[in-house]
Amino acid sequence: xxxxxxxxxxxxxxxxxxxxxxxxxxxxxxxxxxxxxxxxxxxxxxxxxxxxxxxxxxxxxxxxxxxxxxxxxxxxxxxxxxxxxxxxxxxxxxxxxxxxxxxxxxxxxxxxxxxxxxxxxxxxxxxxxxxxxxxxxxxxxxxxxxxxxxxxxxxxxxxxxxxxxxxxxxxxxxxxxxxxxxxxxxxxxxxxxxxxxxxxxxxxxxxxxxxxxxxxxxxxxxxxxxxxxxxxxxxxxxxxxxxxxxxxxx
Amino acid sequence: xxxxxxxxxxxxxxxxxxxxxxxxxxxxxxxxxxxxxxxxxxxxxxxxxxxxxxxxxxxxxxxxxxxxxxxxxxxxxxxxxxxxxxxxxxxxxxxxxxxxxxxxxxxxxxxxxxxxxxxxxxxxxxxxxxxxxxxxxxxxxxxxxxxxxxxxxxxxxxxxxxxxxxxxxxxxxxxxxxxxxxxxxxxxxxxxxxxxxxxxxxxxxxx
Numbered sequence: 528x529x530x531x532x533x534x535x536x537x538x539x540x541x542x543x544x545x546x547x548x549x550x551x552x553x554x555x556x557x558x559x560x561x562x563x564x565x566x567x568x569x570x571x572x573x574x575x576x577x578x579x580x581x582x583x584x585x586x587x588x589x590x591x592x593x594x595x596x597x598x599x600x601x602x603x604x605x606x607x608x609x610x611x612x613x614x615x616x617x618x619x620x621x622x623x624x625x626x627x628x629x630x631x632x633x634x635x636x637x638x639x640x641x642x643x644x645x646x647x648x649x650x651x652x653x654x655x656x657x658x659x660x661x662x663x664x665x666x667x668x669x670x671x672x673x674x675x676x677x678x679x680x681x682x683x684x685x686x687x688x689x690x691x692x693x694x695x696x697x698x699x700x701x702x703x704x705x706x707x708x709x710x711x712x713x714x715x716x717x718x719x720x721x722x723x724x725x726x727x728x729x730x731x732x733x734x735x736x737x738x739x740x741x742x743x744x745x746x747x748x749x750x751x752x753x754x755x756x757x758x759x760x761x762x763x764x765x766x767x768x769x770x771x772x773x774x775x776x777x
Numbered sequence: 778x779x780x781x782x783x784x785x786x787x788x789x790x791x792x793x794x795x796x797x798x799x800x801x802x803x804x805x806x807x808x809x810x811x812x813x814x815x816x817x818x819x820x821x822x823x824x825x826x827x828x829x830x831x832x833x834x835x836x837x838x839x840x841x842x843x844x845x846x847x848x849x850x851x852x853x854x855x856x857x858x859x860x861x862x863x864x865x866x867x868x869x870x871x872x873x874x875x876x877x878x879x880x881x882x883x884x885x886x887x888x889x890x891x892x893x894x895x896x897x898x899x900x901x902x903x904x905x906x907x908x909x910x911x912x913x914x915x916x917x918x919x920x921x922x923x924x925x926x927x928x929x930x931x932x933x934x935x936x937x938x939x940x941x942x943x944x945x946x947x948x949x950x951x952x953x954x955x956x957x958x959x960x961x962x963x964x965x966x967x968x969x970x971x972x973x974x975x976x977x978x979x980x981x982x983x984x
Contacts, residue, residue, distance in 0.1 A: 541977075544980055545973060548980075549972070549973075549976070552947040552976070553885045553947050553952075554947045554952075554954055554972060557889040560886060578874075581875075584929070585874045585878070586927030587948065588877055588881075588949070589832075590922060590926065590945075591832075591949060592835050593834070594835045594838055594844075595830075596834050596851060597848065600830070600851060604852050604855045604856060608856065
């Protein structure tokens with residue numbers, strides 16, 4: 528995607544290998560780690576370099592004394608997986624009933640491997656609320672769950688009551704480092720680049736009207752990037768993506 | 778394919794766990810277990826857990842320094858391994874390497890996110906660096922019993938003990954640059970440069 532690669536200049540072979548080595552070694556900061564994980568999605572050279580360092584270094588984990596996990600740990604893991612399977616089958620069942628409204632959303636959710644159960648429950652609950660709520664007319668409604676780039680945690684939800692009015696709601700906590708700010712962006716598939724929707728305060732709901740933009744569409748991309756506290760100096764993101772997701776039409 | 782590997786490939790690092798599995802049928806191949814996980818066979822995950830749970834917990838406790846948090850991370854790691862098993866690509870490395878990387882990176886993300894505000898400001902770092910620069914005695918002692926674990930031994934042996942210590946304090950203890958500088962009692966800039974040059978030297982040695 529041009530908007531993302533544009534914000535991080537391509538790396539030479541040695542830079543790639545240095546970055547991969549320090550990532551695997553563990554010496555990068557939280558911010559740099561996020562940046563690597565973001566680059567990884569598109570940079571196969573970086574993926575290969577990281578794998579190479581993982582292969583070289585992994586045998587040395589054997590220097591650490593093993594510690595037997597408590598007897599409850601496997602039960603906990605097993606219960607999490609059971610819960611997830613139960614919620615999946617009941618959601619699939621529900622999705623077939625109200626005219627397949629939840630189908631698309633669920634399809635997307637199952638693609639988000641590694642999402643915490645809580646995030647799935649929140650998203651399903653919200654979708655059900657939106658889709659099955661009282662007195663609703665069948666106008667277009669959209670939902671976006673913004674996840675961390677590794678899809679391990681949901682941080683924000685975008686709800687759209689109409690294609691021009693959206694609200695961004697926090698569903699978790701996020702600590703912005705000093706001197707930095709979160710900036711909200713969107714881009715539809717056929718736009719040439721992302722458009723800034725302004726800075727966002729962590730923990731606060733933000734209402735926005737998109738009057739200057741084309742109507743919200745299915746699959747439209749939303750993301751929150753970490754920028755300097757006055758926002759990105761350019762007309763596109765310059766900092767690492769913290770949360771990202773695409774709009775699903777309900 | 779793993780039983781018939783020609784002798785010429787036994788130095789290839791990817792092969793090591795496969796060879797172990799070939800000689801010890803009770804230790805099932807991690808890659809095959811991951812493929813079974815991707816097919817939805819929960820028993821395969823349980824077997825991976827039985828085989829590697831203790832080693833993974835040891836590695837994660839060492840990085841996060843807290844048994845309870847470490848168990849939470851192992852929980853998340855196995856949920857991730859189950860969910861992402863279909864993305865495991867055996868051509869890039871062994872299943873063992875993959876599951877250790879999943880757990881380690883969760884642990885590293887945890888300590889880096891938590892400790893973000895603990896990093897010292899530039900002024901303090903400069904002052905500490907100036908103090909440490911006076912002590913020039915070289916630490917010739919290895920802090921880690923690293924020899925005999927992997928194919929990287931030959932290249933690690935070419936580094937000074939101090940530089941090996943930096944690498945292993947990072948890889949095994951999960952220390953950040955400032956933490957390594959404190960542990961080694963060396964300036965932060967020196968430690969950063971050592972690590973960067975050590976990685977380059979290892980790369981050179983391997984090529």
